[in-house]
Amino acid sequence: MKEYAVSPDLMSADHIECPYRLYQDLHRGSGVAEDAAVGVVVAGYQDLVALSRRTELYSNSITSDGKGPRHMGVSQEPIQADVEEILSHAHPVVNALFTADPPVHARHRKLISTALSPRRVRSLEPAIRQIANDLVDSFIESGEVDLLPRFAIPLPVTVISDVLGVDRADMATFKHWGDMMIAGNIDVLNHDQRREVAHAVVAFHAYFVPRIEERRIRPVNDLLSDMTNAETEGEGKLSTAELLPIISQILLAGHETTTNLIGNAIMVLLRDAALMARLRERPELIEAFVEEMLRYDPPIQCTYRRVTTTATLRGVPLKPGQMVVPLWAAAGWDPSVFPNPETFDIGRANVRQHMGFGYGPHFCAGAELARVEARVAFETLLGRLDDIELDERASDLQHLPSFASHGYRRLVLRFRKKALAS
Numbered sequence: 001m002k003e004y005a006v007s008p009d010l011m012s013a014d015h016i017e018c019p020y021r022l023y024q025d026l027h028r029g030s031g032v033a034e035d036a037a038v039g040v041v042v043a044g045y046q047d048l049v050a051l052s053r054r055t056e057l058y059s060n061s062i063t064s065d066g067k068g069p070r071h072m073g074v075s076q077e078p079i080q081a082d083v084e085e086i087l088s089h090a091h092p093v094v095n096a097l098f099t100a101d102p103p104v105h106a107r108h109r110k111l112i113s114t115a116l117s118p119r120r121v122r123s124l125e126p127a128i129r130q131i132a133n134d135l136v137d138s139f140i141e142s143g144e145v146d147l148l149p150r151f152a153i154p155l156p157v158t159v160i161s162d163v164l165g166v167d168r169a170d171m172a173t174f175k176h177w178g179d180m181m182i183a184g185n186i187d188v189l190n191h192d193q194r195r196e197v198a199h200a201v202v203a204f205h206a207y208f209v210p211r212i213e214e215r216r217i218r219p220v221n222d223l224l225s226d227m228t229n230a231e232t233e234g235e236g237k238l239s240t241a242e243l244l245p246i247i248s249q250i251l252l253a254g255h256e257t258t259t260n261l262i263g264n265a266i267m268v269l270l271r272d273a274a275l276m277a278r279l280r281e282r283p284e285l286i287e288a289f290v291e292e293m294l295r296y297d298p299p300i301q302c303t304y305r306r307v308t309t310t311a312t313l314r315g316v317p318l319k320p321g322q323m324v325v326p327l328w329a330a331a332g333w334d335p336s337v338f339p340n341p342e343t344f345d346i347g348r349a350n351v352r353q354h355m356g357f358g359y360g361p362h363f364c365a366g367a368e369l370a371r372v373e374a375r376v377a378f379e380t381l382l383g384r385l386d387d388i389e390l391d392e393r394a395s396d397l398q399h400l401p402s403f404a405s406h407g408y409r410r411l412v413l414r415f416r417k418k419a420l421a422s
Ligand code: HEM
Pocket: 052, 097, 098, 099, 109, 112, 160, 249, 250, 253, 254, 255, 257, 258, 261, 298, 299, 300, 303, 304, 328, 355, 356, 357, 358, 359, 361, 362, 363, 364, 365, 366, 367, 369, 370
């Protein structure tokens, strides 16, 4: 195979704006390359399948100091003393669910799969539709909307708050913690950012520890009670040190992702009037549209793994402790699996093979919830708003300053309220 030297530099402004040319370059070569700042990136579909299964070599416990997930960013820089001081006020945590490897992961996964079962997700659809309609009610008379803060952010945040049993009055704070901890999971943080994230972690723990304790004594009908009181065979209940990171993962994974999926998807429709018209005429195609979005321009571009022993991958040496970056979004652009990946085609027969939700044991536990949220979001927007246009001057089409989390900064839409069918 011809070697194609690609220097990925994931954090460069060009790649944050548009990672897809980089993926095409990687696919023309071996699909594996080294980013000096972050680690070894993996783009090829089959390599990602293999990587996801080799949990003994590619560990999800990306912190290895025994202190569990600390949200201090993905660089290898030691944590500064003043940041450690702030973190000393946090509750102890252990690696759990997303940052756990087998066999611990399997225990947590079983619990979360029950808590977010397809049956529970189906039962949530009417409530999700109600939240989407209430949000549209709040702006429909004005003929314009700042889509992210008025719709795409509050929709999943309200859903996940309700599911977890968090008071709606606390949602803004909840959203702030989510943003902080996401950055701490997937971005390179400087010192000031680390301080800010550390404060958010401490506040998040101070909020949830008493609520966990309360639900141990008096369970109510919410996911927090379910997870607090569920027992796995022979292993008893989850400890607070396990529950806190699991709750934070649900919070984090459960909102920014769906927000950016909605934002990325509306931009595809604004650039393709024929497709928008087709989805209005045949809303049953929205489901396929959402799947193709998850292949074509997904909100999560990558996650991370840590190498456990010396190995090589397509000729690139791997050292223990080194980060490996599974580029899930690049899998959707692998031409050996998705011919003409640059073409947006809601008729792709194999679209559900995309890796927008990852692959293997850590495949997104909220995938069904996210699918329902995105489908209901577009059924509601297209069902109630006509002549949707982008207000280019008021919008900011630059992407958020993160490689892993991929979404626009500001999308302002103008529209006409749809006349009610008589
Ligand atoms: C469009 C929306 C979403 C996208 C694109 C997305 C994507 C992903 C990806 C790529 C992974 C990691 C795969 C890996 O590294 O192996 C993941 C894991 C996860 N996601 Fe999602 N996600 C979304 C929505 C959600 C929602 C709504 C929830 C929860 C309510 C959720 C909960 C989780 C959890 C708990 C994990 C860790 C699972 C494990 O380690 O076993 N996600 N997601």
